[in-house]
Amino acid sequence: MSDPRVTRLADLIVGYSLELQPGQVFRIDGLDAASPLALAFYRSALRAGAYPYTSLGLEGTLELLLEHGSEEQIDYIAPQQWEEIEEIDAIATIWSETNTRALSRVDPARHANYLAAQRRLHNRRWERIAAGEMRWCGTLFPTSAHAQDAGMSLSTYEDFVYSACHVDTDEAAEHWRLVAASLRARAQELNSVKELRILGPDTDLRVSVDGRTWISAEGTYNMPDGEVFTSPAETATEGEIRYTFPAIYHGREVEDIRLRFEGGRVVHAEAARGDDYLKTLLAMDDGARILGEVAFGLNYEIDRFTRNILFDEKIGGTMHLALGSAFSQAGGSNISGLHWDMICDLRADGEVYADGELIWQAGRFLHEPVPASTAVEAAERV
Amino acid sequence: MSDPRHERFAQVLVDYSTRVREGDLVLIESTPFAAPLIHALYRRVAQAGGHPEVRIGLEGAAEALLSAGNDEQLAWINPRLRGDAKEANVRIAIEAESNTRGLTGIDPARQAVFARARSGLRDLTMERAAEGELRRVVTALPPHASAQDAEMSLADYEDFVYRAGFLDEEDPVASWEALGEELGRLAQWLGTKQELRVVTEGTDLTVGVESRTWIPCDGKENFPDGEVFTGPIETRVDGHVRFSFPAPHAGRLVRDIELRFEGGEVVEARASDGEDFLREMLALDDGARRLGEFAFGMNDSVQEFTGHTLFDEKLGGTVHMALGKAYPESGGKNESALHWDLVCDLRGESEVHADGELVYRDGAFLPDIF
Numbered sequence: 001m002s003d004p005r006v007t008r009l010a011d012l013i014v015g016y017s018l019e020l021q022p023g024q025v026f027r028i029d030g031l032d033a034a035s036p037l038a039l040a041f042y043r044s045a046l047r048a049g050a051y052p053y054t055s056l057g058l059e060g061t062l063e064l065l066l067e068h069g070s071e072e073q074i075d076y077i078a079p080q081q082w083e084e085i086e087e088i089d090a091i092a093t094i095w096s097e098t099n100t101r102a103l104s105r106v107d108p109a110r111h112a113n114y115l116a117a118q119r120r121l122h123n124r125r126w127e128r129i130a131a132g133e134m135r136w137c138g139t140l141f142p143t144s145a146h147a148q149d150a151g152m153s154l155s156t157y158e159d160f161v162y163s164a165c166h167v168d169t170d171e172a173a174e175h176w177r178l179v180a181a182s183l184r185a186r187a188q189e190l191n192s193v194k195e196l197r198i199l200g201p202d203t204d205l206r207v208s209v210d211g212r213t214w215i216s217a218e219g220t221y222n223m224p225d226g227e228v229f230t231s232p233a234e235t236a237t238e239g240e241i242r243y244t245f246p247a248i249y250h251g252r253e254v255e256d257i258r259l260r261f262e263g264g265r266v267v268h269a270e271a272a273r274g275d276d277y278l279k280t281l282l283a284m285d286d287g288a289r290i291l292g293e294v295a296f297g298l299n300y301e302i303d304r305f306t307r308n309i310l311f312d313e314k315i316g317g318t319m320h321l322a323l324g325s326a327f328s329q330a331g332g333s334n335i336s337g338l339h340w341d342m343i344c345d346l347r348a349d350g351e352v353y354a355d356g357e358l359i360w361q362a363g364r365f366l367h368e369p370v371p372a373s374t375a376v377e378a379a380e381r382v
Numbered sequence: 383m384s385d386p387r388h389e390r391f392a393q394v395l396v397d398y399s400t401r402v403r404e405g406d407l408v409l410i411e412s413t414p415f416a417a418p419l420i421h422a423l424y425r426r427v428a429q430a431g432g433h434p435e436v437r438i439g440l441e442g443a444a445e446a447l448l449s450a451g452n453d454e455q456l457a458w459i460n461p462r463l464r465g466d467a468k469e470a471n472v473r474i475a476i477e478a479e480s481n482t483r484g485l486t487g488i489d490p491a492r493q494a495v496f497a498r499a500r501s502g503l504r505d506l507t508m509e510r511a512a513e514g515e516l517r518r519v520v521t522a523l524p525p526h527a528s529a530q531d532a533e534m535s536l537a538d539y540e541d542f543v544y545r546a547g548f549l550d551e552e553d554p555v556a557s558w559e560a561l562g563e564e565l566g567r568l569a570q571w572l573g574t575k576q577e578l579r580v581v582t583e584g585t586d587l588t589v590g591v592e593s594r595t596w597i598p599c600d601g602k603e604n605f606p607d608g609e610v611f612t613g614p615i616e617t618r619v620d621g622h623v624r625f626s627f628p629a630p631h632a633g634r635l636v637r638d639i640e641l642r643f644e645g646g647e648v649v650e651a652r653a654s655d656g657e658d659f660l661r662e663m664l665a666l667d668d669g670a671r672r673l674g675e676f677a678f679g680m681n682d683s684v685q686e687f688t689g690h691t692l693f694d695e696k697l698g699g700t701v702h703m704a705l706g707k708a709y710p711e712s713g714g715k716n717e718s719a720l721h722w723d724l725v726c727d728l729r730g731e732s733e734v735h736a737d738g739e740l741v742y743r744d745g746a747f748l749p750d751i752f
Contacts, residue, residue: 025461032414032438039442046450053460056438058417061424068428076433078407080465087461 002036003158008167009139009223010040014048016173017137017220018090022049025087029055030094030141037094037141050090059098066106066114074110075117085124089134095310096141100149104251111250130329139165139223140310150306157306164224164301164311176219179226183216183298185369187228190214193354196294198319200350201242202258207294207321208236212331217314226299226314231332232291235264241321245305245312247342253307254278257342265289266323282323287336292326295319296360297343309341317347317363388422390549396426398555399519399602400472404431407469411437412476423474432472437462441479444633448488448496456492457499467506470516477522477692485633490662493632494719497666501719504707511603512711521605522692546606546684546693561608562600565680569596569610571752575736578676580623580701582732584640589676589703590618594713608681608696613714614673614703617646623703625724627687627694635689636660639724647671648705664705669718674708677701678742679725691723699729699745 014020028041038054045052065074103111128134140146140161147157162168166175194210212230219225240260246253254274259266266289271278282288300316313320324339326332346352347363359366396402408427410420420436427434447455466473485493510516521543544550548557576592594612601607625639636656641648648671653660664671682698695702707721708714727745728734734742741751 035440038440042443043446046446046455051455051458053462054440054443055462056440058420058436058438060421061436064421064424065428068425073428073433078435078469080469084461084465
């Protein structure tokens with residue numbers, strides 16, 4: 001018996017996230033373990049009158065390439081991929097690994113070369129997305145490996161994933177439309193804030209967001225989703241922060257990170273475990289010591305840390321502040337090879353002040369945002 | 383640690399069948415059931431300096447498309463397929479479905495729409511292969527491959543394919559070269575003939591082959607292999623033929639096909655099971671009613687009928703003929719969206735005459751005839 005939540009997840013992404021239209025070309029990307037969700041996507045897209053096809057890889061081949069390939073082989077992009085990317089209207093990426101640590105022993109330099117080669121193609125994809133010529137959404141299909149990372153049984157993890165996407169009910173799209181309205185209103189409200197002060201255990205950090213644009217992540221690019229984010233002013237971050245959750249970068253965990261900022265830059269960093277790795281990453285380039293993102297996690301169906309950034313950065317009641325590259329659409333200008341999301345749990349006794357006013361306590365905003373439509377009407381009246 | 387037998391199999395497919403060279407774009411096309419073999423192939427291709435890319439098929443997608451797609455969706459060719467057909471230097475296909483009868487419930491007319499749309503792609507692939515721009519080999523897991531126990535089915539497959547592919551021998555490549563040499567002589571000798579007549583129970587068929595080229599198949603395009611084939615004269619097939627083996631095609635099985643030809647064209651067609659589908663395929667286009675291939679199966683290590691054409695058409699002691707598209711390298715000119723191999727067992731009482739002379743009896747060529 002197939003899980004009805006898989007079909008609902010596919011329908012949600014096809015209908016709500018990608019708004020797939022009749023006649024559109026839709027590629028479904030993933031590994032073989034994603035097959036059940038890939039098939040659900042395929043069927044859903046056919047019903048929508050689109051032209052779906054799959055691009056499925058086999059777990060384990062990347063490891064072989066990085067182990068046996070020459071530099072030239074690692075750098076290779078098949079020529080037809082450049083034409084293909086121009087013809088696609090939408091892509092769904094399904095993350096579903098059967099071994100999330102498969103690459104932990106490959107040469108990091110070779111892996112970096114591979115990622116750099118793939119980035120050439122990805123950049124073209126993002127250009128087309130930014131130009132409004134193409135849509136993309138990333139999601140996850142539960143496997144035992146992801147469940148293990150989360151410290152759960154597979155069936156408990158499935159419940160966790162599907163409830164985070166709200167596909168355990170029939171009204172997922174309706175739910176996300178409401179979430180979107182609320183997140184947009186929140187983002188709009190935050191747009192008028194000049195400075196945030198974050199207070200928590202061993203944390204007192206001031207971040208300037210003056211003139212920056214807050215963006216609502218409402219299930220368009222990720223499913224699940226649920227955050228508002230911006231890129232802070234590059235030279236104004238001051239104070240200290242302690243990240244309560246382990247910060248994971250390329251599969252490696254760094255625990256109990258403490259950072260001190262002065263004039264926007266990290267001037268002191270330490271970690272209880274993985275301190276060397278933390279310092280190596282901070283030394284990657286000039287931008288690696290500067291914040292590229294500040295965000296509120298607002299998906300309260302995600303209530304625990306599962307070692308997967310797709311979920312962790314959206315945990316309701318947390319904030320994440322990423323070191324490294326910023327979002328230009330948010331007004332950010334920091335450039336770095338790094339973008340490392342680190343999550344700070346504010347659910348127990350965290351407080352956030354906006355220009356001196358307490359707006360967030362114990363993991364919740366104190367007031368509901370004014371609905372975006374009302375705010376727009378109000379603005380129009382003025 | 384990987385199974386050394388996969389390594390050996392991968393080695394023959396990569397080094398001998400497709401002769402992968404530095405810089406080749408090599409597609410490995412299969413399903414997750416063939417994972418251990420795919421990994422061995424991937425490694426071997428990388429070591430040979432090629433660029434391996436895996437294309438994993440999604441089981442159930444074809445059925446979903448054929449049952450739920452509209453005509454435009456059925457006829458649509460995705461950009462990945464087009465790009466691959468244009469750019470690949472080598473394609474290694476491992477047929478490995480858990481259910482090879484998955485399309486039995488589909489309306490044959492819709493399968494015809496699907497097949498017609500893909501004929502251009504197939505023609506491009508055949509042309510590039512004939513011109514030497516593409517080297518491709520097809521191999522298969524047995525049709526009873528099971529999703530529940532892929533390891534076991536792979537082991538079953540290995541026993542069978544190791545024998546059929548001479549992989550249990552000291553030097554499989556040498557064995558293939560020896561068979562290739564024998565098939566080469568047979569092909570040359572058949573090239574001097576004008577007309578073949580096949581006679582067995584339910585069959586008396588005359589096929590014109592004058593001036594056509596016979597091609598020896600020695601493990602480079604199919605694996606296992608062992609046949610010689612040509613494209614018969616399009617207007618010179620006469621008589622009747624009964625195909626004793628069930629004929630699988632496009633996710634279905636048709637049983638006891640009987641055809642009568644006049645002037646190269648099928649004028650009567652019957653089947654005990656799947657006759658509707660047979661008729662729909664014959665009506666696909668003009669070329670679907672004519673033969674595009676006539677061949678002798680010459681691999682004596684394949685003795686069991688498996689229900690999978692790749693193996694069955696190689697069975698020593700059989701002939702097979704394909705309705706539809708001819709291979710351009712054989713001199714055959716027939717064009718069609720169809721290419722359906724039908725196998726006729728001659729291991730019982732049977733005779734083949736070449737230009738009036740008895741040359742083949744009861745499943746084998748007469749000794750020293752070529």
